[in-house]
Amino acid sequence: MSSSTATGSAQLDASAQPPCLRIAGDWTLAHYVVLERNVDALTTPLTDATQVDLAALGELDTAGASLLVRLLGAKRMADLAREAPGLPAARRALLQTVGSALDAYRKPARKPKTSAITEVLARIGGAMESVWRQQLQLLGFIGLTLEALARSLPQPRRWRITSLVSHIEQTGLDAVPIVALLTFMVGAVVAFLGSTVLADFGASVYTVDLVAFSFLREFGVLLTAILMAGRTASAFTAQIGSMKANEEIDAIRTLGLDPVELLVLPRVLALLVSLPLLTFLAMIAGIAGGGVVCALTLDISPAMFLSLFKADIGVRHFIVGLVKAPVFAFLIAVIGCLEGFKVSGSAQSVGEHTTSSVVQSIFVVILLDALAALFFMEMNW
CATH class of the missing domain: 3.30.750 (Transcription Regulator spoIIAA)
Structure with a gap:
């Protein structure tokens, strides 16, 4: 040795x-x-x-x-x-x-190899389970929101008018320029494309009906709801998510206040007021955009445009489009607030749930609009 x-x-x-x-x-x-x-x-x-x-x-x-x-x-x-x-x-x-x-120490067991088909099916199953879980959470949060609304409505002293007016300004008044501009341009595009196709059949005059019918029933409320889903739902999620990350919501609960009543109800009620008004503005702006194109390319004067509009388009088309606005507003606001409460505490989580709120809101809006269109068509409304 x-x-x-x-x-x-x-x-x-x-x-x-x-x-x-x-x-x-x-x-x-x-x-x-x-x-x-x-x-x-x-x-x-x-x-x-x-x-x-x-x-x-x-x-x-x-x-x-x-x-x-x-x-x-x-x-x-x-x-x-x-x-x-x-x-x-x-x-x-x-x-x-x-x-x-x-x-x-024990070496982790090696995962058994799986086929590509099994992995694809597993991912589809995981996605479906996640969607189902999200819908259950959304239904539960809708119940909490309605319960808080029913509890506070009979007690005017619990109404938060200042917060409500502030959110109406943010969600409604501040969104007027972008909603009006977008729908005006879309109305012009719809009129231009419609006149191009209808000209082959000698029916260019029906471009008025096409623009009015599409914006009153579908485009006015749909474009506005999609804009609100991207603009307002994301803002709600970011605001509440930042409060959750800074533990401000825990402080609200510590003070004996209800976060749903304090944070969710003013936002939901504000969007319930703003979205129908913005929808009406979008209808007017879209029809105005179509009227401008008709005047410039089809020699249809504004007076003739309004005359055809009054003769061919009934009030029920306006009602069908406007009645969907409160439903879309409620769901967009609830989804945006719910995703804000889901934030775990990091900046990355705020970004992820903000993206999720926009995607979910747009998906729900388009899905319900399609179902409503089928329903109204079957009812001959």
């Missing part, structure tokens, strides 16, 4: 009775490669009768301790106090700690 050197060593003296394993030198990370080869070279298995001599052990760190644990076994580390009474307490504690950690 060689004496202790800078580089550690482990040699088994099989001629001694009983056999003795002598550990010497520094067992540190700097000598890990050499030490690992030395440990692997000890092909003779150690028995319980083999003695361990740690008298010449030099420096020791966790890398060297892990090699000693691999060489001697984790269970034997617990007996170091008995087998090596001269070993310093710090080194004995290091060896025992590393030994217990390695003994408790």
